[in-house]
Amino acid sequence: MSSALLDVDAIAKTFAGTTVLAPTSLRVEEGSFVSIVGPSGCGKSTLFNIIAGLLVPDSGGDVRVSGSSVLGLSGHVGYMLQKDLLVPWRTVEDNITMVARLTRRVSDDDRREARDIATRYGLGEFLNHYPKALSGGMRQRVAFMRTLVAHQPLLLLDEPFGALDAQTRLEMQSWLLNVWRETGRTVLFITHDVDESIFLSDRILVMSPRPGRVVADLPNTLARPRELDVLTDPQFIELKSTIMHLLHSRESA
Amino acid sequence: MKKTLRSVLIPLISIGIVGLIWQLVIVGFHVQPYVAPKPWDAVMAVIQNWGLLWPLVLGTIRETVYGFFFGAILGVVLGVVMSKLELIRRLVYPLLVLSQAVPIIALASPLVLILGFSVTPKIVIVAWIVFFPVTVNVVDGLTHVDQDLLNLARVYGASSWRTFTQIELPGISTPLFSGLKIGATYAVGGAIIAELVGSTGSSLAFYQEHASANLQTPAVYGTTLVMTVIGIGWFLLVAGVEMLLTPWQRRNVARRRRVARPAADQ
Ligand SMILES: Nc1ncnc2c1ncn2[C@@H]1O[C@H](COP(=O)(O)OP(=O)(O)OP(=O)(O)O)[C@@H](O)[C@H]1O
Ligand SMILES: [Mg+2]
Numbered sequence: 001m002s003s004a005l006l007d008v009d010a011i012a013k014t015f016a017g018t019t020v021l022a023p024t025s026l027r028v029e030e031g032s033f034v035s036i037v038g039p040s041g042c043g044k045s046t047l048f049n050i051i052a053g054l055l056v057p058d059s060g061g062d063v064r065v066s067g068s069s070v071l072g073l074s075g076h077v078g079y080m081l082q083k084d085l086l087v088p089w090r091t092v093e094d095n096i097t098m099v100a101r102l103t104r105r106v107s108d109d110d111r112r113e114a115r116d117i118a119t120r121y122g123l124g125e126f127l128n129h130y131p132k133a134l135s136g137g138m139r140q141r142v143a144f145m146r147t148l149v150a151h152q153p154l155l156l157l158d159e160p161f162g163a164l165d166a167q168t169r170l171e172m173q174s175w176l177l178n179v180w181r182e183t184g185r186t187v188l189f190i191t192h193d194v195d196e197s198i199f200l201s202d203r204i205l206v207m208s209p210r211p212g213r214v215v216a217d218l219p220n221t222l223a224r225p226r227e228l229d230v231l232t233d234p235q236f237i238e239l240k241s242t243i244m245h246l247l248h249s250r251e252s253a
Numbered sequence: 254m255k256k257t258l259r260s261v262l263i264p265l266i267s268i269g270i271v272g273l274i275w276q277l278v279i280v281g282f283h284v285q286p287y288v289a290p291k292p293w294d295a296v297m298a299v300i301q302n303w304g305l306l307w308p309l310v311l312g313t314i315r316e317t318v319y320g321f322f323f324g325a326i327l328g329v330v331l332g333v334v335m336s337k338l339e340l341i342r343r344l345v346y347p348l349l350v351l352s353q354a355v356p357i358i359a360l361a362s363p364l365v366l367i368l369g370f371s372v373t374p375k376i377v378i379v380a381w382i383v384f385f386p387v388t389v390n391v392v393d394g395l396t397h398v399d400q401d402l403l404n405l406a407r408v409y410g411a412s413s414w415r416t417f418t419q420i421e422l423p424g425i426s427t428p429l430f431s432g433l434k435i436g437a438t439y440a441v442g443g444a445i446i447a448e449l450v451g452s453t454g455s456s457l458a459f460y461q462e463h464a465s466a467n468l469q470t471p472a473v474y475g476t477t478l479v480m481t482v483i484g485i486g487w488f489l490l491v492a493g494v495e496m497l498l499t500p501w502q503r504r505n506v507a508r509r510r511r512v513a514r515p516a517a518d519q
Contacts, residue, residue, distance in 0.1 A: 087402065150409060
Protein backbone atom coordinates (compact mmCIF):
# COMPACT_ATOMS: atom_id res chain seq x y z
CA MET A 1 0.00 0.00 0.00
CA SER A 2 2.82 2.39 0.74
CA SER A 3 4.13 2.35 -2.83
CA ALA A 4 1.23 4.41 -4.20
CA LEU A 5 2.60 6.96 -6.67
CA LEU A 6 -0.58 9.03 -6.44
CA ASP A 7 -2.64 9.30 -3.29
CA VAL A 8 -5.81 11.39 -3.49
CA ASP A 9 -7.22 11.80 -0.01
CA ALA A 10 -10.78 13.09 0.51
CA ILE A 11 -10.68 15.70 -2.25
CA ALA A 12 -13.90 17.66 -2.77
CA LYS A 13 -14.81 20.62 -4.95
CA THR A 14 -17.68 23.07 -4.79
CA PHE A 15 -18.30 25.67 -7.49
CA ALA A 16 -20.47 28.56 -6.33
CA GLY A 17 -22.47 26.46 -3.90
CA THR A 18 -22.78 23.41 -6.17
CA THR A 19 -20.81 20.39 -5.04
CA VAL A 20 -19.28 18.90 -8.15
CA LEU A 21 -16.99 16.43 -6.48
CA ALA A 22 -17.95 14.72 -3.21
CA PRO A 23 -14.99 13.81 -0.99
CA THR A 24 -13.08 11.39 -3.20
CA SER A 25 -10.12 9.19 -2.38
CA LEU A 26 -8.09 6.99 -4.67
CA ARG A 27 -4.62 5.53 -4.94
CA VAL A 28 -2.64 4.66 -8.02
CA GLU A 29 0.26 2.22 -7.72
CA GLU A 30 3.49 2.96 -9.52
CA GLY A 31 3.59 1.51 -13.03
CA SER A 32 -0.12 0.73 -13.19
CA PHE A 33 -2.76 1.80 -15.69
CA VAL A 34 -5.96 2.95 -13.99
CA SER A 35 -9.09 4.14 -15.78
CA ILE A 36 -11.90 6.33 -14.50
CA VAL A 37 -15.36 5.99 -16.03
CA GLY A 38 -18.36 8.02 -15.03
CA PRO A 39 -21.28 9.99 -16.43
CA SER A 40 -20.69 13.34 -18.07
CA GLY A 41 -20.38 16.19 -15.58
CA CYS A 42 -19.52 13.99 -12.59
CA GLY A 43 -16.30 15.88 -11.99
CA LYS A 44 -13.66 13.74 -13.71
CA SER A 45 -11.89 16.63 -15.40
CA THR A 46 -12.28 18.65 -12.21
CA LEU A 47 -10.47 15.89 -10.32
CA PHE A 48 -7.65 15.93 -12.87
CA ASN A 49 -7.41 19.71 -12.70
CA ILE A 50 -7.01 19.47 -8.94
CA ILE A 51 -4.34 16.76 -9.17
CA ALA A 52 -2.44 18.80 -11.78
CA GLY A 53 -2.61 21.96 -9.67
CA LEU A 54 -4.91 23.99 -11.93
CA LEU A 55 -7.69 24.07 -9.34
CA VAL A 56 -7.63 24.37 -5.58
CA PRO A 57 -9.95 21.85 -3.89
CA ASP A 58 -12.21 22.58 -0.93
CA SER A 59 -10.26 22.55 2.29
CA GLY A 60 -9.75 19.29 4.10
CA GLY A 61 -8.33 16.97 1.46
CA ASP A 62 -4.84 16.35 0.19
CA VAL A 63 -3.12 15.14 -2.97
CA ARG A 64 0.23 13.39 -2.60
CA VAL A 65 2.58 12.36 -5.38
CA SER A 66 5.39 10.01 -4.29
CA GLY A 67 4.42 10.72 -0.70
CA SER A 68 4.62 14.53 -0.68
CA SER A 69 1.71 16.92 -0.84
CA VAL A 70 1.36 18.78 -4.14
CA LEU A 71 -1.67 20.92 -3.34
CA GLY A 72 -1.34 24.31 -4.98
CA LEU A 73 1.84 23.26 -6.80
CA SER A 74 2.43 22.60 -10.50
CA GLY A 75 4.93 20.75 -12.62
CA HIS A 76 4.53 17.30 -11.02
CA VAL A 77 2.41 15.47 -13.63
CA GLY A 78 2.21 15.04 -17.37
CA TYR A 79 -1.31 16.16 -18.24
CA MET A 80 -3.05 15.67 -21.55
CA LEU A 81 -6.17 17.78 -21.52
CA GLN A 82 -9.45 16.85 -23.16
CA LYS A 83 -8.51 18.69 -26.37
CA ASP A 84 -5.21 17.98 -28.14
CA LEU A 85 -4.06 21.59 -27.60
CA LEU A 86 -1.18 21.69 -30.03
CA VAL A 87 0.04 25.19 -30.74
CA PRO A 88 -0.70 25.97 -34.40
CA TRP A 89 2.46 28.06 -34.81
CA ARG A 90 4.86 25.26 -33.95
CA THR A 91 5.87 22.25 -35.99
CA VAL A 92 5.43 18.70 -34.70
CA GLU A 93 8.99 18.67 -33.39
CA ASP A 94 8.57 22.03 -31.67
CA ASN A 95 5.23 21.02 -30.21
CA ILE A 96 6.81 17.95 -28.66
CA THR A 97 9.48 20.14 -27.04
CA MET A 98 6.83 22.64 -25.89
CA VAL A 99 7.10 21.69 -22.23
CA ALA A 100 10.83 22.41 -22.26
CA ARG A 101 10.11 25.62 -24.15
CA LEU A 102 7.69 26.69 -21.44
CA THR A 103 10.12 26.16 -18.60
CA ARG A 104 13.66 26.69 -19.86
CA ARG A 105 15.84 26.96 -22.95
CA VAL A 106 15.32 24.14 -25.41
CA SER A 107 18.55 22.18 -25.74
CA ASP A 108 19.85 20.05 -28.59
CA ASP A 109 19.14 17.05 -26.38
CA ASP A 110 15.48 18.07 -26.11
CA ARG A 111 15.26 18.31 -29.88
CA ARG A 112 17.02 15.01 -30.38
CA GLU A 113 14.71 13.31 -27.92
CA ALA A 114 11.68 14.76 -29.69
CA ARG A 115 12.94 13.55 -33.06
CA ASP A 116 13.74 10.11 -31.66
CA ILE A 117 10.40 9.61 -30.01
CA ALA A 118 8.48 10.90 -33.03
CA THR A 119 10.43 8.56 -35.28
CA ARG A 120 10.03 5.56 -32.97
CA TYR A 121 6.28 6.05 -32.71
CA GLY A 122 5.54 6.66 -36.35
CA LEU A 123 5.65 10.42 -36.89
CA GLY A 124 9.22 10.73 -38.17
CA GLU A 125 8.14 12.00 -41.58
CA PHE A 126 6.02 14.74 -40.05
CA LEU A 127 8.57 16.48 -37.82
CA ASN A 128 8.42 19.70 -39.83
CA HIS A 129 4.66 19.70 -40.35
CA TYR A 130 2.38 22.19 -38.69
CA PRO A 131 -0.50 20.65 -36.69
CA LYS A 132 -3.16 21.75 -39.17
CA ALA A 133 -1.66 19.35 -41.71
CA LEU A 134 -2.13 16.34 -39.40
CA SER A 135 -5.06 13.96 -38.94
CA GLY A 136 -6.89 13.77 -35.62
CA GLY A 137 -5.08 10.60 -34.59
CA MET A 138 -1.70 12.08 -35.43
CA ARG A 139 -2.47 15.20 -33.44
CA GLN A 140 -3.37 13.09 -30.42
CA ARG A 141 -0.11 11.19 -30.77
CA VAL A 142 1.87 14.42 -30.89
CA ALA A 143 0.04 15.71 -27.82
CA PHE A 144 0.81 12.44 -26.06
CA MET A 145 4.50 12.60 -27.00
CA ARG A 146 4.62 16.13 -25.63
CA THR A 147 3.18 14.74 -22.39
CA LEU A 148 5.75 11.93 -22.36
CA VAL A 149 8.82 14.14 -22.76
CA ALA A 150 7.75 16.18 -19.74
CA HIS A 151 9.46 13.29 -17.92
CA GLN A 152 6.88 12.95 -15.18
CA PRO A 153 6.27 9.43 -13.85
CA LEU A 154 2.53 10.10 -13.56
CA LEU A 155 0.47 10.80 -16.69
CA LEU A 156 -3.09 12.12 -16.53
CA LEU A 157 -4.95 11.48 -19.78
CA ASP A 158 -8.39 13.06 -20.08
CA GLU A 159 -10.39 11.29 -22.80
CA PRO A 160 -7.51 11.48 -25.26
CA PHE A 161 -9.29 9.43 -27.92
CA GLY A 162 -12.81 10.76 -27.37
CA ALA A 163 -12.94 12.67 -30.64
CA LEU A 164 -11.54 9.91 -32.87
CA ASP A 165 -13.43 7.50 -35.11
CA ALA A 166 -13.76 3.88 -33.97
CA GLN A 167 -11.04 2.51 -36.25
CA THR A 168 -8.44 5.15 -35.33
CA ARG A 169 -9.37 4.79 -31.68
CA LEU A 170 -8.57 1.06 -31.73
CA GLU A 171 -5.20 1.76 -33.34
CA MET A 172 -4.46 4.44 -30.79
CA GLN A 173 -5.35 2.15 -27.89
CA SER A 174 -2.88 -0.52 -29.05
CA TRP A 175 -0.34 2.19 -29.67
CA LEU A 176 -0.82 3.64 -26.19
CA LEU A 177 -0.46 0.22 -24.52
CA ASN A 178 2.73 -0.28 -26.46
CA VAL A 179 4.18 3.04 -25.36
CA TRP A 180 3.06 2.48 -21.78
CA ARG A 181 4.81 -0.89 -21.69
CA GLU A 182 8.00 0.51 -23.18
CA THR A 183 8.23 3.63 -21.05
CA GLY A 184 7.05 2.23 -17.71
CA ARG A 185 4.93 5.23 -16.80
CA THR A 186 1.95 5.31 -14.49
CA VAL A 187 -1.30 6.28 -16.22
CA LEU A 188 -4.58 7.62 -14.90
CA PHE A 189 -7.01 7.62 -17.80
CA ILE A 190 -10.49 9.16 -18.14
CA THR A 191 -12.86 7.68 -20.70
CA HIS A 192 -16.56 7.36 -21.53
CA ASP A 193 -15.90 4.16 -23.41
CA VAL A 194 -16.27 1.11 -21.15
CA ASP A 195 -14.60 -1.22 -23.68
CA GLU A 196 -11.66 1.13 -23.84
CA SER A 197 -11.32 1.24 -20.06
CA ILE A 198 -11.27 -2.57 -19.83
CA PHE A 199 -8.96 -3.06 -22.78
CA LEU A 200 -6.37 -0.69 -21.36
CA SER A 201 -6.36 -0.85 -17.59
CA ASP A 202 -5.33 -2.82 -14.54
CA ARG A 203 -8.09 -1.20 -12.50
CA ILE A 204 -11.28 0.63 -13.30
CA LEU A 205 -12.76 3.26 -11.00
CA VAL A 206 -16.46 3.91 -11.54
CA MET A 207 -17.79 7.31 -10.49
CA SER A 208 -21.32 8.34 -9.54
CA PRO A 209 -23.20 11.21 -11.20
CA ARG A 210 -22.65 14.68 -9.79
CA PRO A 211 -21.59 15.13 -7.05
CA GLY A 212 -19.04 12.57 -8.21
CA ARG A 213 -17.31 10.05 -6.01
CA VAL A 214 -15.75 6.64 -6.62
CA VAL A 215 -18.46 4.00 -6.18
CA ALA A 216 -16.50 0.97 -7.33
CA ASP A 217 -12.85 0.01 -7.70
CA LEU A 218 -12.71 -2.99 -10.01
CA PRO A 219 -9.52 -4.95 -10.64
CA ASN A 220 -9.03 -6.22 -14.18
CA THR A 221 -6.94 -9.38 -14.31
CA LEU A 222 -7.14 -10.01 -18.06
CA ALA A 223 -3.72 -11.21 -19.15
CA ARG A 224 -1.37 -8.85 -20.99
CA PRO A 225 -0.37 -8.23 -23.69
CA ARG A 226 -3.96 -7.90 -24.82
CA GLU A 227 -5.02 -8.32 -28.40
CA LEU A 228 -8.33 -7.25 -29.86
CA ASP A 229 -9.81 -10.72 -29.24
CA VAL A 230 -10.08 -9.99 -25.49
CA LEU A 231 -13.19 -8.05 -26.44
CA THR A 232 -15.01 -11.39 -26.65
CA ASP A 233 -13.36 -12.95 -23.60
CA PRO A 234 -15.97 -14.04 -20.96
CA GLN A 235 -14.04 -12.22 -18.25
CA PHE A 236 -14.17 -9.06 -20.36
CA ILE A 237 -17.88 -9.38 -20.89
CA GLU A 238 -18.55 -9.96 -17.24
CA LEU A 239 -16.54 -6.93 -16.21
CA LYS A 240 -18.30 -4.87 -18.83
CA SER A 241 -21.72 -5.83 -17.59
CA THR A 242 -20.71 -5.01 -14.00
CA ILE A 243 -19.56 -1.53 -15.05
CA MET A 244 -22.58 -0.94 -17.27
CA HIS A 245 -24.84 -1.94 -14.42
CA LEU A 246 -23.10 0.44 -12.01
CA LEU A 247 -23.25 3.32 -14.46
CA HIS A 248 -26.80 2.66 -15.47
CA SER A 249 -28.41 2.06 -12.10
CA ARG A 250 -26.75 5.21 -10.83
CA GLU A 251 -27.92 7.27 -13.75
CA SER A 252 -31.55 6.24 -13.39
CA ALA A 253 -31.47 6.57 -9.60
CA MET B 254 5.45 30.20 -58.74
CA LYS B 255 2.17 30.29 -60.63
CA LYS B 256 0.50 31.38 -57.41
CA THR B 257 2.93 34.28 -56.87
CA LEU B 258 2.43 35.38 -60.46
CA ARG B 259 -1.33 35.37 -59.98
CA SER B 260 -1.15 37.26 -56.71
CA VAL B 261 0.77 40.02 -58.48
CA LEU B 262 -1.19 39.95 -61.72
CA ILE B 263 -4.70 40.19 -60.30
CA PRO B 264 -4.14 43.39 -58.26
CA LEU B 265 -2.42 44.91 -61.32
CA ILE B 266 -5.47 44.11 -63.41
CA SER B 267 -7.81 45.75 -60.91
CA ILE B 268 -5.63 48.86 -60.86
CA GLY B 269 -5.68 48.80 -64.66
CA ILE B 270 -9.47 48.71 -64.60
CA VAL B 271 -9.62 51.78 -62.36
CA GLY B 272 -7.29 53.59 -64.77
CA LEU B 273 -9.48 52.56 -67.68
CA ILE B 274 -12.67 53.84 -66.01
CA TRP B 275 -10.90 57.10 -65.22
CA GLN B 276 -9.87 57.45 -68.86
CA LEU B 277 -13.39 56.63 -70.10
CA VAL B 278 -15.01 59.17 -67.75
CA ILE B 279 -12.65 61.94 -68.90
CA VAL B 280 -13.22 61.19 -72.56
CA GLY B 281 -16.91 60.24 -72.33
CA PHE B 282 -18.05 63.28 -70.33
CA HIS B 283 -15.65 65.71 -72.03
CA VAL B 284 -14.08 66.67 -68.71
CA GLN B 285 -11.94 69.78 -69.12
CA PRO B 286 -8.17 69.22 -68.59
CA TYR B 287 -8.04 71.87 -65.83
CA VAL B 288 -10.67 69.89 -63.85
CA ALA B 289 -9.11 66.45 -64.20
CA PRO B 290 -6.35 65.05 -66.40
CA LYS B 291 -6.24 61.76 -68.20
CA PRO B 292 -4.51 59.15 -66.02
CA TRP B 293 -1.45 59.02 -68.22
CA ASP B 294 -1.02 62.81 -68.06
CA ALA B 295 -1.04 62.60 -64.26
CA VAL B 296 1.62 59.90 -64.38
CA MET B 297 3.67 61.99 -66.82
CA ALA B 298 3.47 64.99 -64.50
CA VAL B 299 5.03 62.84 -61.81
CA ILE B 300 7.79 61.51 -64.07
CA GLN B 301 8.69 64.95 -65.44
CA ASN B 302 8.93 66.50 -61.97
CA TRP B 303 10.54 63.49 -60.33
CA GLY B 304 13.74 65.35 -59.45
CA LEU B 305 11.69 67.85 -57.49
CA LEU B 306 9.32 65.27 -56.02
CA TRP B 307 11.76 62.64 -54.86
CA PRO B 308 13.13 64.49 -51.80
CA LEU B 309 9.56 65.34 -50.80
CA VAL B 310 8.54 61.70 -51.19
CA LEU B 311 11.47 60.68 -49.02
CA GLY B 312 10.34 63.18 -46.39
CA THR B 313 6.82 61.77 -46.32
CA ILE B 314 8.14 58.21 -46.16
CA ARG B 315 10.38 59.15 -43.27
CA GLU B 316 7.49 60.68 -41.29
CA THR B 317 5.33 57.67 -42.06
CA VAL B 318 7.92 55.08 -41.10
CA TYR B 319 9.09 56.75 -37.87
CA GLY B 320 5.53 57.53 -36.84
CA PHE B 321 4.44 53.99 -37.64
CA PHE B 322 7.19 52.45 -35.53
CA PHE B 323 6.60 54.69 -32.53
CA GLY B 324 2.86 54.15 -32.85
CA ALA B 325 3.21 50.38 -33.22
CA ILE B 326 5.54 50.03 -30.24
CA LEU B 327 3.36 52.28 -28.10
CA GLY B 328 0.30 50.36 -29.27
CA VAL B 329 1.71 46.96 -28.36
CA VAL B 330 3.08 48.06 -24.98
CA LEU B 331 -0.15 49.83 -24.06
CA GLY B 332 -2.20 46.86 -25.24
CA VAL B 333 -0.18 44.41 -23.16
CA VAL B 334 -0.26 46.60 -20.05
CA MET B 335 -3.99 47.22 -20.43
CA SER B 336 -4.80 43.55 -20.84
CA LYS B 337 -2.72 42.56 -17.82
CA LEU B 338 -3.83 45.30 -15.43
CA GLU B 339 -7.57 45.71 -15.05
CA LEU B 340 -7.26 49.10 -13.33
CA ILE B 341 -5.07 50.54 -16.09
CA ARG B 342 -7.49 49.21 -18.69
CA ARG B 343 -10.41 51.01 -17.07
CA LEU B 344 -8.43 54.19 -16.65
CA VAL B 345 -7.00 54.28 -20.14
CA TYR B 346 -9.84 53.01 -22.34
CA PRO B 347 -11.89 56.24 -22.20
CA LEU B 348 -8.77 58.26 -22.97
CA LEU B 349 -8.06 55.99 -25.90
CA VAL B 350 -11.46 56.64 -27.42
CA LEU B 351 -11.13 60.33 -26.63
CA SER B 352 -7.79 60.48 -28.43
CA GLN B 353 -9.35 59.19 -31.63
CA ALA B 354 -12.43 61.40 -31.36
CA VAL B 355 -10.25 64.51 -31.75
CA PRO B 356 -10.15 65.39 -35.45
CA ILE B 357 -6.59 64.91 -36.63
CA ILE B 358 -6.53 68.23 -38.42
CA ALA B 359 -7.55 69.98 -35.21
CA LEU B 360 -4.74 68.20 -33.44
CA ALA B 361 -2.09 69.23 -35.92
CA SER B 362 -2.15 72.97 -35.23
CA PRO B 363 -1.65 72.78 -31.47
CA LEU B 364 1.06 70.19 -31.98
CA VAL B 365 2.90 72.50 -34.34
CA LEU B 366 2.61 75.28 -31.75
CA ILE B 367 4.10 72.97 -29.15
CA LEU B 368 6.74 71.21 -31.22
CA GLY B 369 7.50 73.76 -33.93
CA PHE B 370 7.79 73.38 -37.71
CA SER B 371 9.92 70.28 -37.57
CA VAL B 372 9.46 66.65 -38.44
CA THR B 373 8.47 65.85 -34.83
CA PRO B 374 4.79 66.90 -34.89
CA LYS B 375 4.32 64.87 -38.08
CA ILE B 376 5.78 61.76 -36.47
CA VAL B 377 3.60 62.33 -33.42
CA ILE B 378 0.46 62.57 -35.55
CA VAL B 379 1.26 59.41 -37.48
CA ALA B 380 1.98 57.57 -34.24
CA TRP B 381 -1.27 58.96 -32.82
CA ILE B 382 -3.20 57.37 -35.67
CA VAL B 383 -1.29 54.09 -35.75
CA PHE B 384 -1.29 53.16 -32.07
CA PHE B 385 -5.06 53.00 -31.69
CA PRO B 386 -5.97 50.02 -33.91
CA VAL B 387 -2.87 48.22 -32.62
CA THR B 388 -3.79 48.70 -28.96
CA VAL B 389 -7.42 47.73 -29.46
CA ASN B 390 -6.46 44.56 -31.34
CA VAL B 391 -3.76 43.57 -28.85
CA VAL B 392 -6.13 44.00 -25.89
CA ASP B 393 -8.82 42.05 -27.71
CA GLY B 394 -6.41 39.31 -28.74
CA LEU B 395 -4.85 38.90 -25.32
CA THR B 396 -8.20 38.68 -23.55
CA HIS B 397 -9.24 35.90 -25.93
CA VAL B 398 -6.18 33.65 -25.81
CA ASP B 399 -7.22 29.99 -25.53
CA GLN B 400 -7.71 29.39 -21.81
CA ASP B 401 -6.74 25.72 -22.18
CA LEU B 402 -3.39 26.67 -23.71
CA LEU B 403 -2.78 28.93 -20.72
CA ASN B 404 -3.71 26.00 -18.47
CA LEU B 405 -1.19 23.84 -20.29
CA ALA B 406 1.49 26.38 -19.43
CA ARG B 407 0.35 26.44 -15.80
CA VAL B 408 0.39 22.64 -15.48
CA TYR B 409 4.08 22.61 -16.30
CA GLY B 410 4.86 25.59 -14.09
CA ALA B 411 5.72 28.06 -16.85
CA SER B 412 6.71 31.56 -15.74
CA SER B 413 4.47 34.39 -16.85
CA TRP B 414 7.24 35.67 -19.13
CA ARG B 415 7.53 32.33 -20.93
CA THR B 416 3.77 31.99 -21.07
CA PHE B 417 3.71 35.40 -22.72
CA THR B 418 6.41 34.71 -25.30
CA GLN B 419 5.46 31.10 -26.06
CA ILE B 420 1.66 31.18 -25.91
CA GLU B 421 0.18 34.67 -25.77
CA LEU B 422 2.32 36.61 -28.21
CA PRO B 423 2.23 34.09 -31.07
CA GLY B 424 -1.43 33.50 -30.24
CA ILE B 425 -2.35 37.11 -31.06
CA SER B 426 -0.37 37.37 -34.30
CA THR B 427 -3.51 37.63 -36.43
CA PRO B 428 -5.23 40.49 -34.55
CA LEU B 429 -1.87 42.20 -33.99
CA PHE B 430 -1.07 42.28 -37.70
CA SER B 431 -4.64 43.33 -38.51
CA GLY B 432 -4.07 46.35 -36.28
CA LEU B 433 -0.70 47.05 -37.84
CA LYS B 434 -2.12 46.83 -41.36
CA ILE B 435 -4.96 49.22 -40.51
CA GLY B 436 -2.37 51.55 -38.98
CA ALA B 437 -0.15 51.24 -42.05
CA THR B 438 -3.02 52.22 -44.32
CA TYR B 439 -3.86 55.35 -42.33
CA ALA B 440 -0.30 56.36 -41.55
CA VAL B 441 0.37 58.19 -44.83
CA GLY B 442 -2.91 60.08 -44.49
CA GLY B 443 -1.78 61.32 -41.10
CA ALA B 444 1.61 62.36 -42.43
CA ILE B 445 0.01 64.38 -45.25
CA ILE B 446 -2.40 66.19 -42.93
CA ALA B 447 0.51 67.05 -40.65
CA GLU B 448 2.51 68.33 -43.62
CA LEU B 449 -0.41 70.49 -44.69
CA VAL B 450 -0.60 72.21 -41.32
CA GLY B 451 2.95 72.21 -40.16
CA SER B 452 5.19 72.64 -43.15
CA THR B 453 7.17 75.65 -44.31
CA GLY B 454 7.20 74.66 -47.96
CA SER B 455 9.19 71.57 -48.74
CA SER B 456 6.65 68.78 -48.43
CA LEU B 457 4.47 66.65 -50.66
CA ALA B 458 1.29 68.22 -49.30
CA PHE B 459 2.61 71.71 -49.89
CA TYR B 460 3.77 70.79 -53.39
CA GLN B 461 0.21 69.72 -54.21
CA GLU B 462 -1.28 72.92 -52.79
CA HIS B 463 1.14 74.93 -54.84
CA ALA B 464 0.30 72.98 -58.01
CA SER B 465 -3.39 73.50 -57.31
CA ALA B 466 -3.00 77.23 -56.81
CA ASN B 467 -1.19 77.41 -60.16
CA LEU B 468 -3.81 75.30 -61.96
CA GLN B 469 -1.26 72.57 -62.74
CA THR B 470 -4.00 69.95 -62.70
CA PRO B 471 -1.93 66.94 -63.84
CA ALA B 472 0.60 67.63 -61.07
CA VAL B 473 -2.21 67.83 -58.47
CA TYR B 474 -3.53 64.43 -59.49
CA GLY B 475 -0.06 63.04 -59.93
CA THR B 476 0.81 63.96 -56.34
CA THR B 477 -2.33 62.17 -55.15
CA LEU B 478 -1.15 59.09 -57.02
CA VAL B 479 2.27 59.32 -55.39
CA MET B 480 0.76 59.58 -51.91
CA THR B 481 -1.44 56.57 -52.63
CA VAL B 482 1.49 54.54 -53.83
CA ILE B 483 3.41 55.33 -50.63
CA GLY B 484 0.41 54.11 -48.60
CA ILE B 485 0.04 50.92 -50.64
CA GLY B 486 3.76 50.25 -50.49
CA TRP B 487 3.84 50.59 -46.73
CA PHE B 488 0.80 48.34 -46.35
CA LEU B 489 2.41 45.70 -48.58
CA LEU B 490 5.62 45.85 -46.60
CA VAL B 491 3.77 45.23 -43.33
CA ALA B 492 1.75 42.43 -44.94
CA GLY B 493 5.02 40.95 -46.24
CA VAL B 494 6.55 41.00 -42.75
CA GLU B 495 3.44 39.25 -41.46
CA MET B 496 3.87 36.51 -44.07
CA LEU B 497 7.52 36.08 -43.09
CA LEU B 498 6.80 35.90 -39.38
CA THR B 499 3.73 33.67 -39.50
CA PRO B 500 4.64 30.85 -41.89
CA TRP B 501 2.15 28.49 -40.22
CA GLN B 502 -0.73 30.55 -41.64
CA ARG B 503 0.14 29.59 -45.21
CA ARG B 504 2.29 26.48 -45.10
CA ASN B 505 1.62 22.91 -44.07
CA VAL B 506 5.29 22.08 -43.66
CA ALA B 507 7.95 24.37 -42.22
CA ARG B 508 10.96 25.16 -44.34
CA ARG B 509 13.81 23.02 -43.07
CA ARG B 510 15.45 24.77 -40.20
CA ARG B 511 19.11 25.61 -40.60
CA VAL B 512 20.90 23.42 -38.09
CA ALA B 513 23.96 24.49 -36.14
CA ARG B 514 26.03 21.61 -37.51
CA PRO B 515 25.00 21.36 -41.16
CA ALA B 516 27.64 18.76 -42.01
CA ALA B 517 26.32 16.28 -39.47
CA ASP B 518 22.75 16.82 -40.57
CA GLN B 519 23.06 16.29 -44.32
N1 LIG C 1 -14.74 26.52 -13.32
C1 LIG C 1 -15.98 26.02 -13.11
N2 LIG C 1 -16.93 26.81 -12.56
C2 LIG C 1 -18.18 26.34 -12.34
N3 LIG C 1 -18.58 25.09 -12.64
C3 LIG C 1 -17.67 24.27 -13.19
C4 LIG C 1 -16.33 24.69 -13.45
N4 LIG C 1 -15.65 23.65 -14.01
C5 LIG C 1 -16.54 22.64 -14.08
N5 LIG C 1 -17.75 23.00 -13.58
C6 LIG C 1 -18.93 22.14 -13.48
O1 LIG C 1 -18.54 21.00 -12.77
C7 LIG C 1 -19.17 19.85 -13.29
C8 LIG C 1 -18.14 18.79 -13.57
O2 LIG C 1 -17.32 19.20 -14.62
P1 LIG C 1 -16.18 18.27 -15.21
O3 LIG C 1 -15.62 18.96 -16.39
O4 LIG C 1 -15.25 17.90 -14.12
O5 LIG C 1 -17.02 16.99 -15.64
P2 LIG C 1 -16.51 15.69 -16.39
O6 LIG C 1 -16.82 14.54 -15.51
O7 LIG C 1 -15.13 15.84 -16.86
O8 LIG C 1 -17.51 15.66 -17.64
P3 LIG C 1 -17.22 15.16 -19.14
O9 LIG C 1 -17.21 13.69 -19.07
O10 LIG C 1 -18.39 15.68 -19.89
O11 LIG C 1 -15.91 15.74 -19.57
C9 LIG C 1 -19.96 20.29 -14.52
O12 LIG C 1 -21.31 20.37 -14.17
C10 LIG C 1 -19.40 21.65 -14.82
O13 LIG C 1 -20.41 22.47 -15.35
MG1 LIG D 1 -14.21 16.12 -18.70
